[in-house]
Amino acid sequence: MTLTGSRTTRERCQVIESESGTLTLTGLFTFHFSLFLIMPLQYNEYYNEKTGLTIGLNKLLFSRQTDYQLVEVYETDTWGNLMTIDGMVMLSEKDEFVYHEMLTHVAMFTHPKPKRVLIIGGGDGGTAREVMKHESVEQVDMVEIDKAVVEASRLHFPGVGDFDNPKLNVLFEDGIAFVKNVKVPYDVIIIDGSDPVGPAEGLFEKDFYQFCIEALTENGVLTAQTESPWVESYYPSMRKIFHALEDLFPLSGMYLSYIPLYPAGMWSMACASKSFHPLHGDVIERINEANQILDGLRYYNSEVHTGSFALPNFVKTIIER
Ligand code: SPD
Numbered sequence: 001m002t003l004t005g006s007r008t009t010r011e012r013c014q015v016i017e018s019e020s021g022t023l024t025l026t027g028l029f030t031f032h033f034s035l036f037l038i039m040p041l042q043y044n045e046y047y048n049e050k051t052g053l054t055i056g057l058n059k060l061l062f063s064r065q066t067d068y069q070l071v072e073v074y075e076t077d078t079w080g081n082l083m084t085i086d087g088m089v090m091l092s093e094k095d096e097f098v099y100h101e102m103l104t105h106v107a108m109f110t111h112p113k114p115k116r117v118l119i120i121g122g123g124d125g126g127t128a129r130e131v132m133k134h135e136s137v138e139q140v141d142m143v144e145i146d147k148a149v150v151e152a153s154r155l156h157f158p159g160v161g162d163f164d165n166p167k168l169n170v171l172f173e174d175g176i177a178f179v180k181n182v183k184v185p186y187d188v189i190i191i192d193g194s195d196p197v198g199p200a201e202g203l204f205e206k207d208f209y210q211f212c213i214e215a216l217t218e219n220g221v222l223t224a225q226t227e228s229p230w231v232e233s234y235y236p237s238m239r240k241i242f243h244a245l246e247d248l249f250p251l252s253g254m255y256l257s258y259i260p261l262y263p264a265g266m267w268s269m270a271c272a273s274k275s276f277h278p279l280h281g282d283v284i285e286r287i288n289e290a291n292q293i294l295d296g297l298r299y300y301n302s303e304v305h306t307g308s309f310a311l312p313n314f315v316k317t318i319i320e321r
Contacts (some may be wrong), residue, residue: 047231047263061156064148068199071148073156081156088195089261096126101300102257104130107188107223109287110278114187120175122192123149125161128168133293140168143175176202182215191224196237204237206244213248221273229315230264242319245272255308
């Protein structure tokens with residue numbers, strides 16, 4: 001059986017229900033059967049017509065259609081628990097460290113002493129967890145539009161969020177509206193949103209980044225997730241965001257990481273800075289001296305930081321003007 005990204009919760013549940021029940025054969029025997037036992041369930045995220053990503057599932061753990069989106073959690077056969085939003089993979093227990101370490105530490109080490117950090121989205125708590133590994137941090141405001149994401153993470157991703165850390169302030173609001181009204185600026189802003197459909201669409205617009213630059217301190221640094229360079233339907237959004245950052249910030253660029261459960265595996269992120277260059281020697285020195293943080297990381301280190309900004313030619317072409 002196959003669960004596709006385009007099915008509604010009800011349809012998915014119906015499919016699951018239809019696979020366990022009672023079968024009667026013309027009054028001779030009655031068999032109880034559960035196709036879960038003999039037929040693998042699969043989650044498919046199609047990113048190009050019939051091409052996509054397949055993940056083996058054991059069972060559905062959480063499903064809620066909220067005012068914003070469909071939030072689901074599955075137990076998978078290989079990747080631990082998996083969260084999807086509107087049929088798109090957000091995180092799995094097994095590979096989330098790549099995304100969260102890369103989205104967070106590139107910004108946090110580029111800034112010499114980040115104290116106030118704003119996360120837009122990030123309701124699963126993984127980005128906040130990484131941010132709070134930096135001792136200089138005094139306050140983290142995480143603005144998540146959908147309570148269900150935090151609830152699902154608290155219930156089914158116990159190792160991801162550090163929600164009870166006193167430095168973390170979780171606000172259930174629209175991140176775009178929040179950024180427009182920031183009174184005390186932040187040293188770092190991290191955009192940990194979903195894909196550019198539904199409530200996250202505005203996170204790829206120039207107006208939003210205009211407000212972000214105003215919401216940053218004079219040495220402020222921003223990172224954002226910016227989709228896969230292998231998925232052409234994302235190119236317009238990628239161009240929009242990188243051109244906006246180039247217009248607004250003195251320094252900006254793309255960097256890459258490898259996240260197996262995101263479409264095509266290669267994933268891009270943006271780094272924009274008001275003054276500090278992410279590849280400056282001081283940044284690399286800061287990373288190399290941060291043994292306490294680095295010891296606990298599984299993907300990010302100073303070589304990865306530097307190397308992640310090296311872009312293949314076809315990737316450069318996507319965002320060239
Ligand atoms: N298609 C994946 C887009 C990534 C969105 N963010 C994931 C949230 C993890 N904190």
